[in-house]
Amino acid sequence: MKALKTALALLVGDAQSDRVVPPTGHTVRLTLFSAGAMAFLAVFALALSMATGRLASLWGDELARSSTIRISAPEAQVADQTAAALKVLETTPGVASARALTTEEQQQLLEPWFGNGLSLDGLPVPQLIEVVEKGDGFDAEGLRLRLQAEVPGATLDDHTRWRRPLVKAARSLRLLGALSLILIGGTMAAMITLAATAALAANSQVIRVLRLVGAQDSYIAGAFVRRFTLRALIGGAAGTAVGMIAVALLPSAQPEGGFLTGLGFEGWHWLWPLLIPPLGAVVAFVATREAAMRTLRGLR
Amino acid sequence: MIELENMAYSYGGGELLSGISLKLAPGSFHFLTGPSGAGKTTFLRLCYGDLTATSGTVRLFGRDVRDLTRDQIALLRRKIGTVHQDCQFLDHLPLYENIALPLTVSGHSEWTDEANLKELMQWVGLGSRARALPPELSGGERQRAALARAIIMSPDVILADEPTGNVDWEMSQRLLTLLVELNRLGKTVVIATHDLALIRAAKSQVQARVLRIANRKLQLAGADL
Structure with missing residues (x-):
């Protein structure tokens, strides 16, 4: 005082x-x-x-709440494998929602690299499924094993691989x-x-x-x-x-x-x-x- | 008020003052004389706590200077008005602000405007020079301004170091008269000077004790003065 x-x-x-x-x-x-x-x-x-x-907060929180499943399969099997993957996700605890991206959305994602008006018809572009988590999230390893067994063309990317260094860099x-x-x-x-x-x-x-x-x-x-x-x-x-x-x-x-x-x-x-x-x-x-x-x- | 007891002061390995004892009684008038370099200025600086005695005791208003902090000495200094040969002003401030400086630093800025100082400035004959800057003043004006600054806080003691050093005889008489007037008002006055004519002139106006510093000692001056 x-x-x-x-x-x-x-x-x-x-x-x-x-x-x-x-x-x-x-x-x-x-x-x-x-x-x-x-x-x-x-x-x-x-x-x-x-x-x-x-x-850091965007990458740390928002991206941590979402994952992507990539379906890479022969063209004739893409629809079936996508449906199978969505079915698996429906019964996976910790998944709030899952949806397959539309062709337009996938087109938009590629626009920064290939420019406007790109047609994906002739390109072997894999189908993407956006997965949104809830609560404590899902067990990524368990989901990977189930997908491996039921949807052979599916690959789960929970962003951890690239999110961690980015969050670390942002925090630094x-x-x-x-x-x-x-x-x-x-x-x-x-x-x-x-x-x-x-x-x-x-x-x-x-x-x-x-x-x-x-x-x-x-x-x-x-x-x-x-x-x-x-x-x-x-x-x-x-x-x-x-x-x-x-x-x-x-x-x-x-x-x-x-x-x-x-x-x-x-x-x-x-x-x-x-x-x-x-x-x-x-x-x-x-x-x-x-x-x-x-x-x-x-x-x- | 100011008391020296067996005081000594050394500087640069040599003893400048030695075995000095003196008690300045309230209302007394002292002249301090001696040849140049005898230690008159040093003696005065010891009397207002600007220097610390090498041995012995200096008491300001009953307090041993060695026991005081610099801020405590500053507070006691407000009871001691000092006039220096070189006057020591702040050259960027007009004269009236320089004279009011002791009031300003002691937190009484409200009394420092030009109108409040008019009487004092007229008393020292500087009524028309209030707004002049110190470098614009003559030697006599500076000495009178220094005297005005020394007394503005109505100190108990006035220590003047060669107050007539830079002025002509007429002006030195005026300054002496001012100091005598202050002494009649009950102030203790100590004037260090080598001007024996001034001391002789003062004898007709005031009962003064004349001290001399010689060979490092303080002595009562003889009848030749």
């Missing part, structure tokens, strides 16, 4: 006391630019993190995004510390005069802390605004575009970047206060 009060007193201050530190154009520009650039990068790291989070990317955010925060803290230390060193005479007239270290630190916190907040707000505009201008999510076109925020997730400027200000507050108190301890 006391620490909170001290922090608030440091932040609030008053206009008169802020004037005791002379304006220094160089550190103003440096801090504003650093905070702005870091906030801009943070918006992208956040967008990356959230987009990969969405993908998400972690990378979060790590980037932490690194951005750390880099910003380092830059602000350097700028604050430089400003304090350049104002050693001011500090001497302030001490001479009875200023306590917390007062002197406060004057610097408020200045750098405000700059970080302004720079962060500008960088965040530009970053959000840039993300908004990215192509919107398209099934054809895959992951890259889905990089952005959806719905209320657009509120997340608004946390960046205040968080940047908190980083600046802590970094400047530490730098100021350390420097003041070292100055006689």
Whole structure:
């Protein structure tokens, strides 16, 4: 509680006391630019993190709920084997529904590779059956054995083989995004510390005069802390605004575009970047206060 | 108020002050004299806690300086007004804000506007210079401004280091008169100076004790003053 009060007193201050530190154009520009650039990068790291989070959940949950059975058989047997497979699925526990894809649907699936207007009549395309799970899902190994016995041309693909590495990759990317955010925060803290230390060193005479007239270290630190916190907040707000505009201008999510076109925020997730400027200000507050108190301890 | 007991101060391996004992009584007036480099400024800095004695004791308002944190010393310093030879202002602030600095740092910003300082600035003869920046002031104006800043918190003690060092005789007389007036108001005044003429001139205005630093020791000055 006391620490909170001290922090608030440091932040609030008053206009008169802020004037005791002379304006220094160089550190103003440096801090504003650093905070702005870091906030801009943070918006992208956040967008990356959230987009990969969405993908991981899509691949992890939605795809895990569906499987595909492929019927590869001589043309005359395809219909019979499809019907047999559907019958097996009807009596398989954990299967919510199963249906054979229509020729049009199979055509659509091949369109990205073969283009529009492809006729499947002359092609040996296997028949696909979409299986949707329920509850805890079905026993994939048991179903495979039954299909092997009753529908020789059927192959069950429960997506596990390719889903796992994708989910792993998406989760790694998400972690990378979060790590980037932490690194951005750390880099910003380092830059602000350097700028604050430089400003304090350049104002050693001011500090001497302030001490001479009875200023306590917390007062002197406060004057610097408020200045750098405000700059970080302004720079962060500008960088965040530009970053959000840039993300908004990215192509919107398209099934054809895959992951890259889905990089952005959806719905209320657009509120997340608004946390960046205040968080940047908190980083600046802590970094400047530490730098100021350390420097003041070292100055006689 | 300020008490030194067998105090010594060493710097760079050599002893600058040694075996100094002194008690500044409330309302007293002291001159501190001695040749350049004798340690007058060091003595004053020890008196307001800017330096720490190497041995012996310095007590500010009854508290041993060695037991105080820097923030506690800062609080005590508000009861001690200091005037330096080089004045030490914040060059980016107008004069009235510099004079009001002790009020600002002690959380009394509401009293620091120009109108509230008018009387004080007129008293030191700077009524028309309120908005001037320190580099625009003459030596005498800076000394008077430093004096105004030193007394704005109505301190119990005023320590002035060569307050007439950069001014002509007439101005030094004006500054002396201001310090004597403050002493009549009950303030303890210590003036470090090598200007013996100033000390002689003061003798007609105030009952002053003259101390001399020589050979690292503090002595009561002789009748030649």
